[in-house]
Amino acid sequence: MTVIDPSLYLKNQPTTRTPSPDLGKDEFLKILMTQLQNQDPTSPMDDREFIxxxxxxxxxxxxxxxxxxxxxxxxxQMISPVVQYSHMIGKEVTYEVKDKETGKKLENKTSEVIAVSQKDGWAILELADGEKVYADAILQVSSITENSGDTNEGSD
Structure with missing residues (x-):
């Protein structure tokens, strides 16, 4: 009959362990079972403590x-940029026009927003003048004021 040295098992066990940041149901039940198995039979765990x-x-x-x-x-609840800036459709926006080569400011332009699109998570406003401008590059937003044409002409 072969006798196995029990210390051989212990020597092959890892000496360090990596703690888990999570304590789930399984880990809690293992701890509880270990407590119950190793409690002193002459002084069992108090029911109240267990509960x-x-x-x-x-x-x-x-x-x-x-x-x-x-x-x-x-x-x-994270809203897409298209939904976030859709309220700007029909508004008039002012933006800077820059020289594409030098990056110098040329002028400020104003145009109506006709659509909103998205590219790489950024909102892009499509304007009536054909330009596409990033929403964060807008300098001013205003309501479009329409001339009603009522100048009391022809009324006596």
């Missing part, structure tokens, strides 16, 4: 689930 630990874990688990739900809600 307190279970309640604490349940509360922790519910808090973690709520935090996860809030994170999901925040992620779903």
């Amino acid at each position: 307190s630990q279970m309640t604490t874990f349940s509360t922790l688990e519910q808090t973690m689930n709520m935090a996860k739900s809030i994170d999901n809600l925040v992620q779903s």
Whole structure:
């Protein structure tokens, strides 16, 4: 009969462990089972302490689930740039025109926003004058004032 040295098993175990930042149900139940298995039979764990630990874990688990739900809600509320700037359609915007070679400011132009698109996560305003301008490059936004043409002409 072969006898296996029990210390051989212990020598082959890793001497360091990498702690996990998460304590889930499985880990908690393992700890609880270890406590129950290794408790002193002459002085067993108090029922109240056991119930307190279970309640604490349940509360922790519910808090973690709520935090996860809030994170999901925040992620779903992130609005695309197109939706975020769509209110600018029909508005008049003023923007700087720069020389493409030197980057020097040439003039300020004003035009009506006719559409909003998106490129690489940035909102681009498409203007009536054919230009496309990044939304963060806009200097001024104003409502378009239409002349009604009522100048009391022809009325007696």
